[in-house]
Amino acid sequence: xxxxxxxxxxxxxxxxxxxDRAEVGYERDLLPPARYPGDHRGDPEFRRDHGxxxxxxxxxxxxEVLFGIPGDSADGLVEVVTGLPRLRWVHATSAGAGExxxxxxxxxxxxxxxxxxxxxxxxxxPLAEFAILGLLAVAxxxxxxxxxxxxxxxxxxxQPFRELSGQTLFLVGLGEIGRETARLGKALGMRTVxxxxxxxxxxxxxxxxxGPQRLAELxxxxxxxxxxxxxxxxxxxxxxxxxxxxxxxxxIFVNVGRGGVVDEPALVDALRDxxxxxxxxxxxxxxPLPADSPLWTLPNVLVTPHAAALSAxxxxxxxxxxxxxxxxxxxxxxxxxxxxxxxxx
Numbered sequence: 001x002x003x004x005x006x007x008x009x010x011x012x013x014x015x016x017x018x019x020d021r022a023e024v025g026y027e028r029d030l031l032p033p034a035r036y037p038g039d040h041r042g043d044p045e046f047r048r049d050h051g052x053x054x055x056x057x058x059x060x061x062x063x064e065v066l067f068g069i070p071g072d073s074a075d076g077l078v079e080v081v082t083g084l085p086r087l088r089w090v091h092a093t094s095a096g097a098g099e100x101x102x103x104x105x106x107x108x109x110x111x112x113x114x115x116x117x118x119x120x121x122x123x124x125x126p127l128a129e130f131a132i133l134g135l136l137a138v139a140x141x142x143x144x145x146x147x148x149x150x151x152x153x154x155x156x157x158x159q160p161f162r163e164l165s166g167q168t169l170f171l172v173g174l175g176e177i178g179r180e181t182a183r184l185g186k187a188l189g190m191r192t193v194x195x196x197x198x199x200x201x202x203x204x205x206x207x208x209x210x211g212p213q214r215l216a217e218l219x220x221x222x223x224x225x226x227x228x229x230x231x232x233x234x235x236x237x238x239x240x241x242x243x244x245x246x247x248x249x250x251x252i253f254v255n256v257g258r259g260g261v262v263d264e265p266a267l268v269d270a271l272r273d274x275x276x277x278x279x280x281x282x283x284x285x286x287x288p289l290p291a292d293s294p295l296w297t298l299p300n301v302l303v304t305p306h307a308a309a310l311s312a313x314x315x316x317x318x319x320x321x322x323x324x325x326x327x328x329x330x331x332x333x334x335x336x337x338x339x340x341x342x343x344x345x
Contacts, residue, residue, distance in 0.1 A: 001023070001025065001063060001065035001067065001326070002025040002026075002059050002060065002062070002063040002065070002066055003015065003024065003025065003031075003067045004060075004063075004066045004067060004068045004069070004070045004080075005031070005040045005042075005067060005069070005070070005093050006032060006033065006034040006040060006041075006068075007031070007067070008034075008315070009026075011315055011316065011319045012024075012026040012028070014319050014323065015319060015322065015326070018326055018327065019323075019327055019330055021330050025062070025063070027055065027056070027059065029052070030052055030059070033046065037310070037311075037312055038310050038311065038314040038315060040068060040072045040093040040094065041072040041073070060080065061084065062086065063086065063087060064086050064087060064089070065087075065089045065090075065326070065329065066080060066090045066091065067091050067093075068091070068092070068093050069093075069097070072092075072093065072094070072100075073100065074100050074105075077090065077101065077104045077116070078105075078106065081106055081110050081111075081113075082106070087113075087114050088113065088114060088115065089114065089115045089116075089335070090115070090116050090117070091117045091119075091325060092116060092117065092119060093119050093315075093318050094119060095118055095119050095121070095230075095309070096118070096120075096230050096231070096258065097116065097117075097118040097119070097339065098118060098230060098340075098343075099230070099258075099344065101116050101339050101341075101344050108341060111341040112341075115338055115339075116338070116339045117325060117335050117336065117337045117338050117339065118337045118339060119317075119318045119322075119337070120175065120176070120337045121176035121321070122314065122318050122320075123309035123311070123314065123317075124175075124176035124177045124179070124180040125180060125311070126308060126309055126310065126311040126314075127177045127256045127282075127309050128177055128180035128181040128183075130256060130304070131177075131181045131184075131226045131228075131254045131256055131280070132181070132184050132185070132188070133280065134252065134254040134279070134280025134302055135185075135224050135226075135252050135254065135280075136164070137278075137280060137302055138278035138279075138300065138302075139161065139162040139164055139252065140161050141159075141161065141162075143299055143300070164185075164188045164189070164190055164223075165188055165189030165190065166189060166190070166191070167191070167223035167250070168190065168191045168193060168221050168222060169185045169190040169191065169193065169224045169225075169226065170195065170215075170218075170219075170221075170222040170224065170225040170226070171192060171195065171226055171228070172195045172212075172215065172226065172228070172229060172238070172257075172261075173195070173196065173227060173228035173257060174194040174196040175228060177228035177256060177257075178194060178196075178228045179203050179204070179205065179206070181226050182194065182203070182204075182205040182206045183204070183205040185205070186205045190224070191207055192205060192206045193206070193207060193208050193209075193210070193218070193221070194206045194208070194209045194210070195209070195210055195211070195212050195215055196209060196211070196212070197211065197212060197234065199211075212238060215239075215243055216240070216242050216243040216246055219243050219244075219247050220246050220247070220248055221248075222247055222248065222251050223248065223252070224252040224253075224254070225251060225252070225253050226254045226255075226256070227239060227253075227255045227256070228256050228257045229257040229258065230258055231258035231260045231261060232343060232344055232345050233343075233344075235257075236260050236261065237260070237261070237262075237263060238262075239261055239262040239263060240263050240266070241266035244263060244266045244267055244270050244276075245266070245270070245275075247270065247276050249274070249276065249277065250276075251276040251277055252276070252277050253267065253271075253276055253278070253279040253280075253281075254279065254280045254281075255280075255282065255283050256282050256283065256308055256309075257283060259281075259283040259284040259286070259287065260285055262285070264284065264285045267279065268293075268295060268298075271295075271300055272298060277300065278300035278301060278302075279300070279301050279302070280301075280302040280304075281295065281302070281303055282305075282306055282307065282308040283306055284306075287306055288305065289303065289305070321336065321337070324336065
């Protein structure tokens with residue numbers, strides 16, 4: 001196997017020591033240097049000279065397993081899947097790598113030969129923490145407090161703050177992010193209502209579960225809504241205008257999934273007209289968020305540049321997941337987080 005994504009030597013050593021049955025290639029000087037912790041693409045200006053490129057090609061040609069998609073892109077995935085006949089498994093370092101597989105538009109026979117797994121779940125803690133930050137920022141009127149602090153204002157008449165305890169939190173998506181958000185919401189005393197496509201009893205910390213077809217019907221109960229869905233054909237536009245228009249004025253909207261899941265113009269209208277309380281948004285229909293988007297300047301919106309998942313522990317968690325999957329692969333057991341062709345999730 002070959003480490004094909006920027007990774008520090010200590011974590012590379014963990015992979016190399018994971019199982020004696022795996023021969024692990026790691027040539028740090030052949031990988032683009034990371035620009036920040038958790039950078040899986042590396043410096044776009046990085047170039048290998050002729051000799052280094054020959055060494056890299058030789059390592060790729062031998063690889064049966066890749067840790068990371070070279071370039072962290074659909075083009076990089078196409079290149080290795082179509083150009084490396086020995087390749088059987090690619091582990092992507094992102095949670096939403098199903099989108100990369102979809103964009104790669106690989107033929108069915110290629111995806112039968114090469115399994116792609118994602119790092120879904122490793123970002124649950126930072127994304128759930130961001131979701132709670134968003135809920136508290138709106139509930140406690142953080143923008144107003146910051147404005148008053150900058151103005152050195154000490155109002156004679158002070159206003160009470162909203163509490164999250166006792167309020168209803170909708171969790172649209174009950175993967176690891178949604179379940180971790182539910183756990184934190186419960187710690188704040190919230191009622192938690194989950195939505196997912198599969199039937200079954202509610203997971204821990206979730207009071208009740210419904211199918212996505214009931215989302216618009218029940219939207220009026222949502223004092224807060226946290227979306228953590230990937231973008232697939234089934235989820236695109238799921239949070240539509242009809243659903244947004246049924247949200248109550250108390251609703252705090254948080255999206256840490258994918259922007260295409262939400263009707264963004266409808267959300268902008270609701271925020272601008274103060275028909276919902278506010279939003280914390282880490283993902284958008286178009287990224288980077290266009291400079292003329294009204295979301296930048298709405299006073300009840302917190303915008304972050306698709307960065308809420310970044311954590312100093314991200315690569316550590318990705319390596320833990322990969323090592324577990326590597327042992328499964330060597331044992332002939334099913335892998336975790338396999339991207340399903342056609343569903344791309």
